[in-house]
Amino acid sequence: MAPSLEARALTRRFGTYAAVDNLSLRVDGAKCVGFLGPNGAGKTTTLKMFTNLIFPTQGEAFVNGISVAEDRKRALSSCGALIETPEIYPSLTPREALELAGALRGMASADIRDRTRVVLEQVKMTEWSDQKVGKFSKGMKQRVNIAITLLSDPEVVLLDEPSTGLDPRGMAEVRSIIRGLKGEGRLVFFSSHILSEVVDVCDDVALLNRGKLLFYDTLANVTANLSGGATSVDASFVAPVGDVDVQGKIATLGDVASVSRLDERRLSVAIKGGPDARARVLKQLADLPFGLVGFHESRSALEEVYLREIQTGEA
Ligand SMILES: Nc1ncnc2c1ncn2[C@@H]1O[C@H](COP(=O)(O)OP(=O)(O)OP(=O)(O)O)[C@@H](O)[C@H]1O
Ligand SMILES: [Mg+2]
Incomplete structure (x- = not known):
């Protein structure tokens, strides 16, 4: 049994x-x-x-x-x-x-x-x-x-x-x-x-x-179930990217769901789709004239769900 x-x-x-x-x-x-x-x-x-x-x-x-x-x-x-x-x-x-x-x-x-x-x-x-x-x-x-x-x-x-x-x-x-x-x-x-x-x-x-x-x-x-499977990466650049126009430009790149500023040289980029979409977005970020120096996955999907659900539970 x-x-x-x-x-x-x-x-x-x-x-x-x-x-x-x-x-x-x-x-x-x-x-x-x-x-x-x-x-x-x-x-x-x-x-x-x-x-x-x-x-x-x-x-x-x-x-x-x-x-x-x-x-x-x-x-x-x-x-x-x-x-x-x-x-x-x-x-x-x-x-x-x-x-x-x-x-x-x-x-x-x-x-x-x-x-x-x-x-x-x-x-x-x-x-x-x-x-x-x-x-x-x-x-x-x-x-x-x-x-x-x-x-x-x-x-x-x-x-x-x-x-x-x-x-x-x-x-x-x-x-x-x-x-x-x-x-x-x-x-x-x-x-x-x-x-x-x-x-x-x-x-x-x-x-x-x-x-x-x-x-x-x-x-x-x-x-x-997390926002249609979007994942986020944190990207760091040599040049400042804190400008709203820069963020707006990145937000219009293919496969990008949204962009938010982490600090003057770091952005969190939410990506629609799986690993292929992520690879395309990273390539586009690297092609920008801001000097992409590194990136890593933002909070894991489970962590996002955990924090969201716990917060909802508190409300
Ligand atoms: N013997 C007990 N008498 C009174 N309250 C208790 C007793 N055991 C647990 N509690 C209360 O019950 C709640 C749940 O406790 P429990 O230890 O099951 O949580 P937990 O999820 O295991 O937490 P943690 O992640 O910190 O281990 C807590 O508010 C705790 O203070
Ligand atoms: Mg316990």
Whole structure:
């Protein structure tokens, strides 16, 4: 059976404040979903309800179609979660930490041994299996935590900001682990503040703001809906381009949707169309007598959608 995760009108109030407000969402199959939202949006609270760490005030959570409230044990038997990263005892080795976790979950010794080998390999920690965790970098500790999460071979994997606090290499390693999980037929649902990471590994994106789900859709749909797919580049010039006439002239170039001034020598140029249109616009900009010295993509499409939706939510 394909893995699934579902929230039905899930609500959690703390006092009168609804940290999660009537959240309904259904994820089906082996895929990776990025769960986005500003600080305090209710992401961790949602993940905790999926894993029975806190009870919903209303509504229900399901893992693989099994209600967490009705049959906690069975629902969570196919679910692995890493929420609010626990500290591993510094004097334990990854192998010992995994043994302990397996024993606590009631796994058979042979099973623990086999899975330990697999998960340590999966998070690329095999060569560190018998070194004390206390000496590890933050990224290595996080990989051990992910290994612990995967020990019971869960079909549904929930991760709360798995790469927060890691350096770029640590983040890249976590991304590569997440991709691998999807490849193995698992459903990965992870919260993140790192939009580029979500763009990189996710099929779908959900955006939560003040407890409310603003959207849940494929990443492709979410970004394509953005102003007809226009993308912007920031272009820098040797000569001043702050003049309104210069901007007006650039705005009339083919494939250009609009132009705005960033500063005296930099413009943001919105381009109608995909990579081909962008290549044509850059060529035209380079041909202008202002000396194009550089350009880079403006905010990513997902970032535009994120900021716009969060702002609308505030209004
Ligand atoms: N145990 C609690 N008691 C009271 N309020 C809480 C509790 N846990 C969370 N909250 C509140 O619920 C809201 C949602 O918190 P939550 O931690 O789920 O947000 P989040 O999206 O995970 O944020 P972040 O991105 O900062 O991790 C916040 O306003 C928070 O203060
Ligand atoms: Mg959180």
